[in-house]
Amino acid sequence: METIRLSRRALNQLILLGAVVIGLTLHACNSSQATATAPPPQELPVISVSGRPVTTYTDFTASLQGSRDIEIRxxxxxxxxxxxxxxxxxxxxxxxxxxxxARTYTQEYNTAKAQLLSAKAALESAQINVTKLTPLVQANVVSDVQLKTAKAAYDAAAANVAQAQSLVEAAKINLGYxxxxxxxxxxxxxxxxxxxxxxxxxxxxPLTVLSENHEMHAYFSMSETDFINFKARFAGNSVQEKIKHLPAVDLVLADNTVYPVKGKVELAEGQFSKSDGTISFRATFENKDGLLRSGNTGKIRLANQVSNSLLVPQEATFELQDKVFAYALTDSNKVVGKPLTVVGTSGHFYLVSGGLKAGEKIVYQGIDRLRDGVIIKPKLMNADSVMRTASL
Missing domain, CATH: 2.40.50.100 (RNA polymerase II/Efflux pump adaptor protein, barrel-sandwich hybrid domain)
Structure with a gap:
């Protein structure tokens, strides 16, 4: 048998060719397997974002006092x-x-009455003396000087009676105290x-404090920003006129229950506090059943009617680096995370002024399984039904 001898260069080329063939074979197998096992797009519920009128609420910490807290001294x-x-x-x-x-004051009262009796007796004596001297002076039996002296004594006695009467009244008042x-x-x-x-x-x-609380005052403060928003929100040329346009307010108690009677904001201070930069308001609530007491704390809740705002369920959002995002759906059914401009909350919804447009679709549930660019199979849900469910 004839032996085939290969040069070293030919042998190396043959080995390299074999390695390439094996690599291409493995790549083709892996590609076929990957193509065969690729999962279909996941079906996720989506909703269409729409604008509608909503009521938002702003809470302010409040302290309660009776309409009059009287120190008993x-x-x-x-x-x-x-x-x-x-x-x-x-x-x-x-x-x-x-x-x-009262024993000391009873004695003072009795002493004052005795002094009054003595002064009245001296007055009566002086009156008798004047009465006796008057005809004698007219008959020129005694001089006019004696009558004048008697009248002066009478006037002094009358003054003593008035002074004694005053002392009796003062002692009586002290005894009553x-x-x-x-x-x-x-x-x-x-x-x-x-x-x-x-x-x-x-x-x-004081001995104690008596709280007259058939009406209760709830004192609360607004920051400068809140006060500017308040002035812009309500009609009127002055703060007092704007207060008249405020709707009735709620009182949220310490256990987060709402007091059953609404209150009315009545008063605002004329200037901001230099210490904390706030301005104080007062709201008045009826307290016929005596449920509220001085010293209670709570929150004053002001309602704000927003005529048209985009509502986004908080369930359909996620937070990243202190920003709120939602996955919006593109025409190719890809999802894209969009940052939202949140201007407030209403129940379980965010009020959004930027980041989304009315009619745009967002993923409602399953957002924890998504990332930018993922293709999904959207299942459009009724927005009104979602709103009712999220409000529960």
Missing amino acids: PQVDGYLESIYVDEGAFVHKGQTLFKID TNITAPADGYIGSIPFKTGSLIVKAQAA
Whole structure:
């Protein structure tokens, strides 16, 4: 048998050719397998974005106070003899709240009355003297000087009676101050004193605070930006005129329930606070059932009617680097993430002023499985039905 001898160069070319053939064969196999296993586009629900009138709400932190919070203070000094009410109790106007030891003031009153009786007796004596001297002077039995002296004594006695009467009234008033009564209907606040405590007029702390709360005031503040938006939103040449055009407001309580009675904004301060740059407002709420108390906190909720705004369900959006995005559908059924300009919220919806146009379609569900450029099979959903479902 004849042996075939190949040169080194021919051998290398033969090896390279074999490697190329094997590589092309493997590539063809892999391409066929990939083509055979490529999945179809996933079917995802899409909705058409539309504009419609909506109501948005802005909340402002508020603190509540009674229409009058009256400090109950002593007007005489003495020991606290009795406390007739408990903290948090409802009291009526004229009801006795506290009793200060009245013995000293009773004695002062009795002394003043005795002095009045003495002054009246001196006046009567002076009157008798004037009556006695008058005919004697007319008969030239005594000099006119004596009658003038008697009349002067009478005038002094009359002045003493008036002074004594004033002292009696002052002592009577002080004696009455030992019985401290409620100046109005309302609820009693904390009572920092106990029976036997020394009470003085000049003390810093009141005996208690009586909250007259058949009406409640809710105080809240707006930032400068909120105030500018408020002025632009409502008609009127002045702030007070604009307040008159404000709709009734809601009070959201600390547990996020809404107080059943709406309130009315009545007052605004004339200038911004230098400390925090806010301006204060006050809203008034009826409180017939006494559900609200001074010291409560909550939020004032202002409604804002927006005539036409694009509504995008929050479920159909995602956040990336502090921006809100939605996947919009192109003509070729590819999805493209678009940043949205969000101007507010209404329930479970974003109010959008930029990034999308009315009639544009976006992916409603399944956005966590998407990325830019992915082709989907859109399933168009009824926008009104989606809106109702998202509002629940």
